[in-house]
Amino acid sequence: MELRDQSSAELENIRPEEVSLPAEVSADAPAVTDSVVESDVNEVCENETVPVGNAGGELVSEPEASASVSESVVERPMTKEEVIARLEEISSRSGADVSRDEVTRLRQAFHAFRKNELIAEKEAFIADGNDEKDYLPSLDPLEERMTVLLNIIKEAKAEFIARQDEERRANLARKRDIIRELDEMAADTDNVNRHFPRFRELTQAFKDAGEVPPTDATDLWRDYQAAVERFYDQLKVNKDLRDYDFKKNLEMKQLLIEEAEKLEEEADVVTAFRRLQDLHEKWRDVGPVAKELRDEIWNRFKEASAIINKKYQAFFEERKERERENEEKKTSICERVEKIDITSLANHSSWEQATKEILAAQEEWKKLGFASKKVNNALFARFRKTCDDFFTAKGDYFRQVRDMRTSNLERKTALCERAEVLKDSTDWKKTADAITELQKEWKTIGPVDKKHSDIIWRRFIDACDYFFECRKKATSGQRRTERENLKNKEEIIKTLKAIADDTPRDEAIAKVKELQNAWQAIGHVPFRDKDRVNEEYRTVVGNLYEHFDIREKRARMEAFAGNIREMQGDGNRLGRERERLVRALEQKRAEIKTYENNLGFFNVTSKSGNALLRDMERKIDHLKEDLKALEEKIRLIDQNI
Secondary structure: OOOOOHHHHHHHHOOHHHOOOOOOOOOOOOOOOOOOOHHHHHHHHHHOOOOOOOOOOOOOOOOOOOOOOOOOOOOOOOOHHHHHHHHHHHHOOOHHHOOHHHHHHHHHHHHHHHHHHHHHHHHHHHHOOOOHHHOOOOOOHHHHHHHHHHHHHHHHHHHHHHHHHHHHHHHHHHHHHHHHHHHHHHHOHHHOOOOHHHHHHHHHHHHHOOOOOHHHHHHHHHHHHHHHHHHHHHOOOOHHHHHHHHHHHHHHHHHHHHHHHHHHHOOOHHHHHHHHHHHHHHHHHOOOOOHHHHHHHHHHHHHHHHHHHHHHHHHHHHHHHHHHHHHHHHHHHHHHHHOOOHHHOOOHHHHHHHHHHHHHHHHHHHHOOOOOHHHHHHHHHHHHHHHHHHHHHHHHHHHHHHHHHHHHHHHHHHHHHHHHHHOOOOOHHHHHHHHHHHHHHHHHOOOOOHHHHHHHHHHHHHHHHHHHHHHHHHOHHHHHHHHHHHHHHHHHHHHHHOOOOOOOHHHHHHHHHHHHHHHHHOOOOOHHHHHHHHHHHHHHHHHHHHHOOOOOHHHHHHHHHHHHHHHOOOHHHHHHHHHHHHHHHHHHHHHHHHHHHHHHHOOOOOHHHHHHHHHHHHHHHHHHHHHHHHHHHHHHHHHHO
């Protein structure tokens, strides 16, 4: 989740609806004697306008110059330790450098973490079989430390505010004393000119005295302006000096107007607004101009200010609209992920697909900006809870799968041990039935972890094979017949190999089927030759079908069905063949999934992308055909077991 830059943060506490412009004081002062020097007059005129933001104006200064305006929600959540570390750093600051909003956000973040911990702690307490009434929350040393730090910060801030208030009250008293002295000098009409140097000192002292309580600022400024005007009314200023002063003030105000008009070209609205405030501060410090020019020059300055104010207002309206759009998009994301039914996710594939949807939603969320301040935090909490619930449920599911596969491994290991006990038995009929039952039970047990699958299967099948081989050796009265059968099957293989390449297709097919039927009519062969002769037979038949273009599904299935009929009654061989086909089936499914996932990475707008895509789709189609054939073969084996 991203943090806003400082410029964006500073906008948070600026309210464009408070914007206003100052008004000029339309005071004309009488002339004084020539004993008053020009520099004196100029300084007298410096404070003859009202401050920015009075009740009749149109521009105000920012509510708090030092206020932080960063979003109340930081998208990347902090840990409790990070919150405490941040509070430690803040507690070392002076009260002037402490942001109340930041401290509030940190406290809320800590309490949110603590609340979630206590909920989980209580749920675990109840889950252990305890009575809810007996639950007592655990103590958190970090929470105690946070309380100490918050008190330190609070005391530092309170001390700073108290010092500020005291300084402002002292400044107020000083400025009221200055106003009273100005009134006294204005009342001494016979000695006004003699008081002028002191008047100049007092006006400068008033400017330098500092801030006063906001509730007294307007009335204080009004009283000061009235005192200055009363003194001016009594001051007999030489008209030439007065005119010179007006001219100088006019030039200074024209420069301020030009600067204000240039602000329209500033791309950064906030910067322009800040600079405009500075210009209004300077305007306030410049004395009056000739009465006939006051309205004209003030209106020009006011018009330039109004342009910046409108842009500033529009900026906030635009940001408000973006936040509204982000709110809608974030709400939509929340609703989308909340629609994912965790209870319907019953296998690895469905969980992985849902995980992709959750991760995609998180990426989409990160790209969005902030929603409105009043809902952004709630939306993030809502989205995070949904994601947390999903991944918690996913973890529980896969733990259950692991537990189930561990249990399956234990069951299969037990079957291996039972088969290994039975493999040396000479009670052929009873033991064969018992081992057959073990094989049936094996089929009912689910999968185990891949790393154990082949090992445990090999152990089981080796024990089974050992018993059946021993049984066949003990029943060797059939060996002569088996050798004769071997001779006949080898003759069939020679006949198959002798089929000429140019034999007509239909004739070749008929001949192969005839020989296949003859093969099936022949009984068992010696065990040591069984695999060799069967493999040779399957190879030559397969080559013939391939040569004569008869590899259609029916032909392949007929060949497989023949092999199954040959193995009928041999549960051991049929079981091994079924396991081989099941593994091949899972492999084909995995290949199909891999190819389907890779389809999304091809650029289909290019020729190479189209060619690769077509090739990939052909491979998927072939794999699906193979998949159907494997499923049919497995069904055929199940029918003959």
